[in-house]
Amino acid sequence: MNLNAYYGDLQAVRNANIFVKKGEIVALLGANAAGKSTIVKSISGIIDRVEGEIFLNNQSIDKYTAHQRVELGIVQVPEGRQLFPFLTVKENLEMGAYTKRARGHLKENLDRVFELFPRLKERENQLASTMSGGEQQMCAIGRGLMAMPQIIILDEPTLGLAPLLIKKIFEIVEELRDLGITVLLIEQNVRQTLKIVDRAYMLSNGKIVAEGKAEELINSEKVKASYLGV
Numbered sequence: 339m340n341l342n343a344y345y346g347d348l349q350a351v352r353n354a355n356i357f358v359k360k361g362e363i364v365a366l367l368g369a370n371a372a373g374k375s376t377i378v379k380s381i382s383g384i385i386d387r388v389e390g391e392i393f394l395n396n397q398s399i400d401k402y403t404a405h406q407r408v409e410l411g412i413v414q415v416p417e418g419r420q421l422f423p424f425l426t427v428k429e430n431l432e433m434g435a436y437t438k439r440a441r442g443h444l445k446e447n448l449d450r451v452f453e454l455f456p457r458l459k460e461r462e463n464q465l466a467s468t469m470s471g472g473e474q475q476m477c478a479i480g481r482g483l484m485a486m487p488q489i490i491i492l493d494e495p496t497l498g499l500a501p502l503l504i505k506k507i508f509e510i511v512e513e514l515r516d517l518g519i520t521v522l523l524i525e526q527n528v529r530q531t532l533k534i535v536d537r538a539y540m541l542s543n544g545k546i547v548a549e550g551k552a553e554e555l556i557n558s559e560k561v562k563a564s565y566l567g568v
């Protein structure tokens with residue numbers, strides 16, 4: 339990797355190196371404006387100026403467009419959900435299956451998503467804009483799963499949700515692990531995130547300032563002082 343990303347003259351990410359192994363849940367943690375979404379967008383191929391190399395299964399993906407990266411199985415669930423408000427839940431889910439790879443498996447993937455989120459099945463014909471925040475987040479994750487990801491990148495899925503729903507979303511992330519789906523989880527919710535992930539990276543001002551196994555980070559003095567308010 340050794341990722342550098344820029345918006346005009348502003349450098350938002352500096353020499354960041356992260357990796358996620360197959361089947362792992364890895365968190366990228368950091369405060370507002372740390373550069374988390376910029377890393378996500380660099381991986382997805384929607385940042386204009388990126389230096390460094392990004393690999394999927396040991397193959398460089400730098401030459402691929404954003405669409406081709408989704409086709410390869412790198413699927414992003416963007417910050418703020420970005421659902422189609424005037425489409426129904428089911429239609430939003432179907433939009434996730436637009437890749438060549440996923441198109442032929444629409445029915446089985448829809449069944450899988452409805453099994454994971456019974457709430458979405460109950461509301462499949464409801465307009466996305468009329469769903470609650472938590473339900474919309476479930477729909478956004480479901481839409482991502484419809485693309486049959488090799489890795490799913492969740493950008494702050496718990497943002498703006500009540501504590502009970504935050505708990506629910508974290509449970510869902512753990513269920514994704516059980517389904518064998520590789521996850522890169524972007525969060526600000528450090529304590530709760532470190533309880534469920536395998537490893538994590540801490541990002542501050544565009545730089546990785548700490549990394550390691552979740553249990554090591556929970557006990558690290560630096561992390562405790564800076565992020566856990568201990």
Ligand SMILES: Nc1ncnc2c1ncn2[C@@H]1O[C@H](COP(=O)(O)OP(=O)(O)OP(=O)(O)O)[C@@H](O)[C@H]1O
Binds near residue numbers: 350368376526
């Ligand atoms: N399109 C853009 N044009 C110019 N600057 C941008 C753009 N997007 C992000 N930035 C800047 O890059 C820096 C990193 O932003 P980024 O969105 O990656 O942060 P983040 O860690 O995802 O924050 P948050 O938790 O608030 O989502 C910020 O200083 C931000 O203002």
Ligand SMILES: [Mg+2]
Binds near residue numbers: 374375417494
């Ligand atoms: Mg962000």
